[in-house]
Amino acid sequence: MHDTSQQPFGGPIAVAGARHLATVWRLGEAAFADRGIDGPTLRALFRAPDVWTLVAEAERLIGFAMVRVQAAQAELLAVAVAPAARRSGWGRRLVQAALALAARRGARRVRLDVADGHPAVHLFRALGFVPEPGPLARYPGGQPALSMVRPLQIGESP
Numbered sequence: 001m002h003d004t005s006q007q008p009f010g011g012p013i014a015v016a017g018a019r020h021l022a023t024v025w026r027l028g029e030a031a032f033a034d035r036g037i038d039g040p041t042l043r044a045l046f047r048a049p050d051v052w053t054l055v056a057e058a059e060r061l062i063g064f065a066m067v068r069v070q071a072a073q074a075e076l077l078a079v080a081v082a083p084a085a086r087r088s089g090w091g092r093r094l095v096q097a098a099l100a101l102a103a104r105r106g107a108r109r110v111r112l113d114v115a116d117g118h119p120a121v122h123l124f125r126a127l128g129f130v131p132e133p134g135p136l137a138r139y140p141g142g143q144p145a146l147s148m149v150r151p152l153q154i155g156e157s158p
């Protein structure tokens, strides 16, 4: 699903098409190897009817974000930026685009899991996410995962 849309979503950020699967797989596998998230898992998410993948692309894939939208609830499943493009604001822009897409599709709250202590926690805090109270979950690789949540506004802009 979503593989013919190529809708623009702010600058070079767009909804992914089928041709992006291989590069999303490669970048995602490298970015999440330590958390036990592999290519087949990413492919299943990429193809799921309730999951939207946004890509930032110039000549090559810069990064991607995946968000699941189920009625009023959204879950930010993954955000990854190619190592050479990090610390240039792409992670922030991809998350903002994913939040805007989720809000546009009716979600009013978004949650995510992030490796406890990971630098991305700063990114998510800066974008308004707060830790959810309660015990930490675990990634398939066993690492502790911090759950964070954020409300979504109707006019959320990317």
Ligand SMILES: CC(C)(COP(=O)(O)OP(=O)(O)OC[C@H]1O[C@@H](n2cnc3c(N)ncnc32)[C@H](O)[C@@H]1OP(=O)(O)O)[C@@H](O)C(=O)NCCC(=O)NCCS
Pocket: 031, 032, 077, 078, 079, 080, 081, 082, 085, 086, 087, 088, 089, 090, 091, 092, 093, 113, 114, 115, 118, 119, 120, 122, 123, 124, 126
């Ligand atoms: C996390 C990730 C997506 C961030 O992408 P990015 O494009 O570098 O992020 P941005 O440039 O938009 O950074 C936004 C803010 O996040 C924080 N941040 C991002 N990476 C950081 C790092 N390595 N150390 C400290 N803070 C960091 C900073 O506050 C940064 O703002 P600043 O640059 O003005 O200080 C990228 O490092 C990545 O792909 N990591 C591997 C995959 C992953 O762990 N994803 C997150 C869990 S789903």
